[in-house]
Every structure is written in C-alpha cells, then in structure tokens.
Amino acid sequence: MRMKLFHSMAAIGLAMALVGCDAPQSQLKTHDDMLALDSHLDTPLVLDRAGFDISHRHDWMQDYAQVDLPRMKEGGLDGGFWVIYTAQGPLTEQGYAKALAHARQRSVVIDEMVRNLSYDFALALQADEAARIAASGKRVVYKSIENAYPLGTNIDLLDEFYAAGVRMVGLVHSRNNQFADSSTDKAGQKWGGLSPLGRALIKRANALGMIVDLSHAHDEALAQAIALSTTPIILSHSGAAHLYEHPRNVPDALLKKLAQSGGVIQINSLSGYLRDLNTDPRRLPEFIGLYRKYQNAPGGMRENHKAFIADRRALDKKYPPDYAELSDVMDHIFHALALMGPDHVGIGLDWDGGGGVNGLQDVSDLPKITEALRAASVSTRTIEKIWSGNMLRLLRLAEAARTQ
Ligand SMILES: [Zn+2]
Incomplete structure (x- = not known):
C-alpha cells in the first residue's frame, strides 16, 4: 500500500514525492521512533579532555560541549559516525608519523568510551547493526576518518583502520594534502583534484568496503571521485553553494552529479558556511x-x-x-531535497567540530529538524531516509562491493 502510493506520487513529480504520501500508521511515527544518525560527530576530540564526561549532561552555554548521553537521549539521536579527526600538518615523514600516532589514539579513545559505557554505547561495523543497537537502547558508534593525512604515503594503513572499525574515510581537510586538493587551501590547487595516491586510496576504500567522504575536498576532487569510486560518494558535512557561495559548499551542477551517481549530501550546521555572519x-x-x-x-x-x-x-x-539560524540549516536541507530528491540528503551537523546555530546549539534540539520537515509536508518515509536511511544505504553498497 505504502509503496504503491509512493510510486504513483513519484509519477506526479519530485515536488509531490516530497510531500506526505505514507500509510496512516507511519505518519504516527514520532522523532523518537525513527533511527536518527548524524554522519559527523567530532566528539572524540573532547572525549578525553579533563572535565568532560560523556555520560553526564553538559551545557553548551557553560563548556561548549554539544554531545553527551543525556542530551542524545533527549534529542532522539541514536548515534552516528564518530570522527577520528587529524589537523593538517606538513607533508613529511615526521609529520605523517605524528599524525598517525594521533589518529590511532583517537580511535582508542572511541573504543574506551564504548568499553567503559558498554550499557550505553556499542561499536557498529555493518549497516544492519545500527537498527539492532538502537532497538537495544544503546547508542550507535560507527567510526570515520576526517583527513586521511595520517596514512602518509602508505595506503596499506587504511586496512589497519578498517580492522579497528572505521567504515568511512574522508580524504582531506582544510589544506591540500597528499591525496587531494582542499576546497579552502589559500595556496590554490596542488593536484588539479585528486593526486595519484588519492585515486589509489579511493580504490583501496572501495575494496575494503568503506564509504568515501569528499567533504572539505575541492570541487574538482569531488567530481573525479564520483567518476572513480565504485560505490556512491558521501559528503558527510557540507552545504549548498546556491544558498551561500563558500568553498565548503557545493554547486548545484555537482550536487546533481552526486545524486545521479547515487551519492548523498549530509547537511552541515557550521554557521560560517551557512550565510554571511556579522x-x-x-x-x-x-x-x-x-x-x-x-x-x-x-x-x-x-x-x-x-x-x-x-x-x-x-x-x-x-x-x-554571530550564529546562523535553524532556518538556515533547513534552507540547505530543503534546497538539496528539491534539487537531488529524497534519496540523496542526510544530516551531518559537525557537532563539537564547529557546528551549531541559534535554536540548534546541541543535539537535544534535533527534534526541531523533524518538526520543520513535517511542517513543510515532507513525508515520514523521506524524513527517515534523511535521518539514517540514505547514509546506511551507502554503507550497505560499500559492504556489498567489498572485495578484499
Ligand atoms: Zn570538517
């Protein structure tokens, strides 16, 4: 019944496909009933800081922390990708070694959280595990890498991180590295998109069954990755350049290509990327x-x-x-939905990594996104895709393509 209705609506057109066309029982689903995952939680950065305890409630107004267990429960956030972030340093053997030690330590810090709070968190390695973990009342912990710089020139190291649970790899951060051009390097492009090593890294990620993340990458690197990767690309925390011309945002033509290749943009909430700030x-x-x-x-x-x-x-x-508003985040979501369709948009708000706007300064506010989507007559089926379905589809495809 639900499928039949959906198909008939889809025939009418994209705009109509976005509005309510679910069976009545699915409209009764609340935000809490949905599997809600965020693709970019930078919280591992703060996990081992003196004074931070993820099992206790923190206050953004006091210590700027945006994610903890009590507020995840309050905001109906079931988990997501917990990021192993490494700041860009020099492209030297010494720089790589220092970065590798840092990345390994961030991975351990995530493991320790899961081990110390095993009643509340569980490591997830496959797409299907998320729903099972959430149903058991625990939070879902996928691991991802933001900035593959720590791998140096040895992409075999990606296998080590896969074995440690990493299922998504982002090539580059705010400056060019050995794999790709960054969208924000003041020196301009170094590689004209991906480097030869970056191409090899994408191939290795495909073989391992990892999602490839091109957030922070230059548009040319994104276009090349879309053409090269055997599974769809994710932008784990990005925005739409149509709404705000910033190098971290992606132009419509490229977002369309991303959607045509099956990829997904997860919308960011970093104020400076959403609009001009005062x-x-x-x-x-x-x-x-x-x-x-x-x-x-x-x-x-x-x-x-x-x-x-x-x-x-x-x-x-x-x-x-100055901060952007919740409505700015919603504008980027609605634009991506209208442009790319319901199968290609998700949520990656960059918590504890610079994200947060007025009205959405921590994860306890997340039900407001579901409310705003409902108020715009977005169907429950589409809202569920935005909250986890689309991202998990990409992980499922990556798993299926695993050859190693
Ligand atoms: Zn980032």
Missing part, C-alpha cells in the same frame, strides 16, 4: 590563536580544557560570535 574580523585570528596556544601547551588541550574554556568565554565577551 562578526568582528578580529575574532577569528584570536580564536585560532587560542586553539594554537592550548594545543601547544604542556598537556595540550586534554590537560588545559578548563583554562581554554575560560579564555574562550572571555573572547566571546570581547568579540561576540
């Missing part, structure tokens, strides 16, 4: 300087978290930050 230009350099100061201090961010928070609050007073 912030004192002196804020950003001081903000970056603050991070550098504590990252380079003895004990790093891990030991100096409290002092960092105090300094950040002082900076917020001196140069108040």
